[in-house]
Amino acid sequence: MVVIKSGVADTLQDLGRFSYRHRGVNVSGAMDKYAMQISNALTGNELQEAVIEMCYPPSTFLFTKPACIALAGADFSPMLNGEPVPLHQPFLVAKDDILHFEKHKKGNWCYLSVSGGIKGDYWLGSCSTHLKIKKGGYQGRTLRKGDEIFFKTTITFHTTYKNRKILPWYANPDGENGCADLSFLYLLKGCEWETLSDESKDALLSKPFTLSPKSDRMGYTLQGPVLESSLLEEQVSSAVDFGTIQLLPGGQAIVLMADHQTTGGFPRIAHVISAHHSRLAQWKAGDPFYFKLTDIKTAEALFFQQQNHLNKLRHACLLRLQEIYSYEN
């Protein structure tokens, strides 16, 4: 497939480069890993397969080969040859088909997976794009007009499905995974939670917050009440993670996202639970939401529910895909 019109910041991403943290290398990976894995499950891929991550306005793609693809995550009104195509439902594309996106409806990150996988550059065990070092993904950079993305496999359709476009199964990512569209995020206490003043703890758990438009792949800046920690001096640097909420000097908080640094010296007041990372990543800047404290049992149960859903979905899709086409490497 070829990029015929470039988007603002589309990249290749997978689950991340997580085994090189001890050398200071950022994890990177998809912003919404749940949606990314939904797109892979729908096309029968391994859940960690590399996909195209798009933000608005995204690229326009021309297919140079037939393929089975799926879109998941944000709704940018996808259109194939000018006709609407669904989100969270796989469809077949033919040579010369054009996929473009009409309008920003909902969410921040949309994922495109190709059944059988796309060929990207692997660096330190991951295909995620590291923009700073310019490695991994598509030549270590965002996609541009003229870029050609190759598929790992060629598919041959079985005759009965010759004229089929949209395949008759879909995912319901909002239903099955404890991630229905509710305006709260669950938190676990961070290592420096107890350094927050009582008023700040109350404010964090009762007042609405919004995401600043300044947010990016490194972190989402929170707008809301000013918080106070008794730790005035910066601590010696220590580990942080996706979802860690750091309190910056001045009382503003930031939630670390996919391209976060491996370590930091600001108080880690809390962590957004893994099962809510998807909800967080797709949250619209300016829309209010609330934080609620939860416990590790709940956090784990919600995460396992998502993972079970992804695995079941993938197995079901894989069986049905085998009736429709076969692969050639």
Add this chain to the structure above:
Amino acid sequence: MFRNMELLPPFRIVPLGDSAILVDFGNFINPEVNNRILQILNAWLKEPEYYITGFTPAYSSLAIHFNSFEIKKREKLRQDVMSWVISRTEQKILRVPFHSLPEGRLHAVPACYDDEYAADMDIVCRHTGLDKEEIIRLHTETMYRVYMLGFLPGFPYLGLTNEKLYMPRKKKPELTEAGSIGIAGRQTGIYPFLSPGGWHIIGKTPLKIFDDKKENPPLFAPGDRVQFIAVTKKEFIELAKHDK
């Protein structure tokens, strides 16, 4: 300072979110504590566990990142996965011997303190009350320990600097060139890439701090030792040609 188990500060193991734990010895910049972190890290690297996805060692703490779903599938647990990981880690740490680590590599790092590469030298002179020659002498006389890599890929946190060189961070980060040598608190470090940075810049090295073409890209590893060697601008330019 901390010669054996009894004299090391006690550690605690706490959750870092729901998919990592932090083994934490407190807020220290101390070679013995940092050695203990590396002993623990090495023990895990030698005998990998199926559920571990990565490590983040720092000055006095070690994060162990894990895949809780893999544990859930494999172990028949009555408790939550987090408690299981914490108690397993605790037991394992108590068995990690205190034998000495192989001595880290020694790096002689050429550093040019010429005005062109030392954007913040004037501020450092004013803040410390020292002249440039004294700052260079103090910065080059100490053999530093690499305590950790972080902030940017391969960025070495070196310490401790002479207390006369103590500098606060900049109020607002400024764009800092690759190879720039900065100081902050009683730490010194080298920027591997062009990046916004909050440390005051007093020099520059021609060495490549992170070489993405190498299998192990960072020049330094925790436990290594670093000594800066002052070079002239002419020598810097000559060395830069060779390290391309």
